Amino acid sequence: MLKNPAEKYSPFTPFALPDRRWPEQRITHAPRWLSTDLRDGNQALAEPMDSARKLQFWELLLACGFKEIEVAFPSASQTDFNFVRQLIEEQRIPNDVTIQVLTQAREDLIYRTFASLQGVRQATIHLYNATAPLFRRLVFGMEKAQVVELATRSTQLIRQLCEENPQTRWQYEYSPETFCFTEADFALEICEAVAGVWQPCAERPMIINLPATVEVSTPNVYADQIEYFCRHFSRRNDVCISVHPHNDRGTGVACAELAVMAGADRVEGCLFGNGERTGNVCLVTLAMNLYSQGISPQLDFSDMPRVVEVVEICNQLPVHPRHPWAGSLAYTAFSGSHQDAIKKGFDARKAGSHWEMPYLPVDPQDIGCSYEAVIRVNSQSGKSGSAWLIEQNHGLKLPRALQQDFSQHVQQETDKHGKEMTQNALWQLFRNRYGLIPSPPLSLQHYRSDSQQDGQLRLTATVMREGKTRELTGSGNGLLSAAANAITPWLGKPFVIKDYHEHTLGVRSDSRSVAYIRCLYQDGSSRWGVGIDNDVARASLQALLNAVG
Template sequence: EQAAKYPQTDWHFEYSPETFSTAELDFSLEVCEAVMEVLAPTPDHPIILNLPATLEAATPNIYADQVEYFIRNLPNRASAVISLHTHNDRGTGVAAAELALMAGADRVEGCLFGNGERTGNCCLVTMALNMYTQGVNPELDFSDIDRVIETVEYCNQIPVHQRHPYGGELVYTAFSGSHQDAIKKGFAAAKRQNDEHWRVPYLPIDPADLGRSYEAVIRVNSQSGKGGFAWVLEQDQGLKLPKRMQADFSPHVQRMADLLGRELTAADIWEAFRDAYHVHASDKHFQLVDYEERRTADGARLFTGTIAVEGEERTVSGRGNGLISSVLTTIEDAFGLSLEVADYTEHALGTGRDARAAAYLECRTPEGATIWGVGIDEDVATASVRAVLSAANSAVAG
């Protein structure tokens, strides 16, 4: 009667049988049919029948069965929008809503991050992004989820839990070594294959789709493995450590994590790396001042350079079949330090004309110990020379 007084308003009515999930289904149907007779909905102007799990008292499949029975036995079904209103008393509010949608419901009522009476209602963020991960557009925009969180926390004065699905601060973060290694390999495979589908282990959704960066995906503490710090160094410094070098560096990271007793930042890991391999360190035993290299008449390489030893500059030289071997010969002849190359790799740091180079050198001592050296420079040849001196510094440091 009141609606008829205001024909310029487009009225839509909703009715909720409040104790639907704990009432006799046939009685709920009888009441809803009576309401529909009064309101006279049509397919073009349907009524919303909202079916609450006012107190979640059974497993999600039971609620879905109740909804399915209601839908199958409702006269004039085309004139009703079947809505869901779940609660989370048993911790399955989202699951109940998902199963009830599969049972034929059309609409879901809920709250952002599950706020609501007692344990809360269906979390619309979780519900929507569960659908999104299955290729169903929920028609809700969470592309800047941190802004949504900020607004919800301000309005409700209730913080979103760090491990709340999709939105929590730590949900895209791995501390476990095995998880970090799998994520690192997953990212590498996706980049290599240019796969349009998201297939990274332990990450149910691409954080970038929600406005999150990859910086916090892998974080390092005392329980982290090699994949963790290797990922951080690659993302932060562009370094792609060889597998055996990762194993060599791992104890240094572990010691720092145990010493500090907290999560390590990218700056912490970079500091540990520079200290371990004497990169840009002012207190290293050998420091490269300058050098030149030329090919001799017999095809050998001649290295001539100035190396500061404990701050005192010395001019030294040596021959070899390449730059690295000539520097190793120089180190042995001038300082009595014998090292043999076991492996060498290099790569560019970045792209373009100004890209620097990183060189990694694995050496063996006469006693069979493994020593690693690292060199970083704008010039790839100089980077390899620095890698030799880095290994020499590690050998001297013991």
């Protein structure tokens, strides 16, 4: 890289719009959406989709609720032409869906485009030509007047062909392809000229698309350009203003959102942002951004994992695991502090209340993602992550001190191999550490308790150790104190019960109960034990045995 990039690169010079209004606007409803996955996205693939993959993608877009879909560049390849014909001849286009096709401003390509659309119920013809100074000078060698003449002549031909085929409801879209670095006044001039030929009205709907063909400025500048155009275009009320942001600077989503605030009616893009170079704007991100603000995007991503799966199959490109909203790790927390906040959020959540959850702007279940992926445990995780997984999968609500104890053992285990710990491995570690195994070192076989005349409780218990049974007896002011007095002489290691907690594992009267006990020894060390049984007293006694065993 150059030490002084100014020697090679010039900053974009925006025009002045001191009375801009878009910063005060709010997005209160979804824009019109156009998916261009099957055309723009397809052209950007190393191996363009065959008809089978295109058809699979088409069905996905319909399932997601798209009403406008750019399906092909039919004059560019026989595959694209055939796909348009397949949709029409096999009657695969729902009555409320409009397909869109792209054509360059060439007479032969326009005729070929119309040939592909014979018999369609409704369609949008999308014409484009480049308008920026760089393209006029370097690519086409044309003056402004020649560029305008090319656009209007092509528009006149398209209008003529539309009128010759009145059985189809036609819509026309015009794109000054390199709008974002075209002079503002010239962009207005050419769009006024094109609209003058088309004469937009209810019978002849028109879209003017103002693309950020290559991102060359910050999103606020693009918003200024859109607002300036909307405020000065003479037929603003007769046309739909569409935007087609690319993502060269990584700000395509911001460009789209600010453009809508600046007056745009429609957004064109691809699922997960596929497209040339760094891609088109991501429609999934835009839609979910609206959803997270309580605004219906008018698109359905209730089964986001399925959407990701189909797009990856059709595009043969992976969706990044940390892609906003849809990535496999989009809702996952490994960090201990994040996990603690999420656990507290779930603990405090009340059914029917507004969603308020640390680090989770939407409920993953709304888009078909399970809570199992929310918290995952590795060496960076803390006590809350492990405790949350144990509670979610097994119903055990660990006392805070036990959470701290268990997290230390999890930390030791994950540090040992440096990898993420699976839920099954986590549960096995918990069981082994706290005695929830089929044959713990000290296993309660039978017990009997009796109240004595002095108010004490007498316990008689049969315990198995290393395959041998032993009967223990002890008295105390309660079941656990009697058990502790019975066990201590046998083990020869005095202890006191420091913590005791219990709860049921269900709402039925015959549900099992779980007991948690921490024993504190004279040297200051302590150990936890956990017991589960239909009989809460038996669960408590086994928890005590597991703690001292």
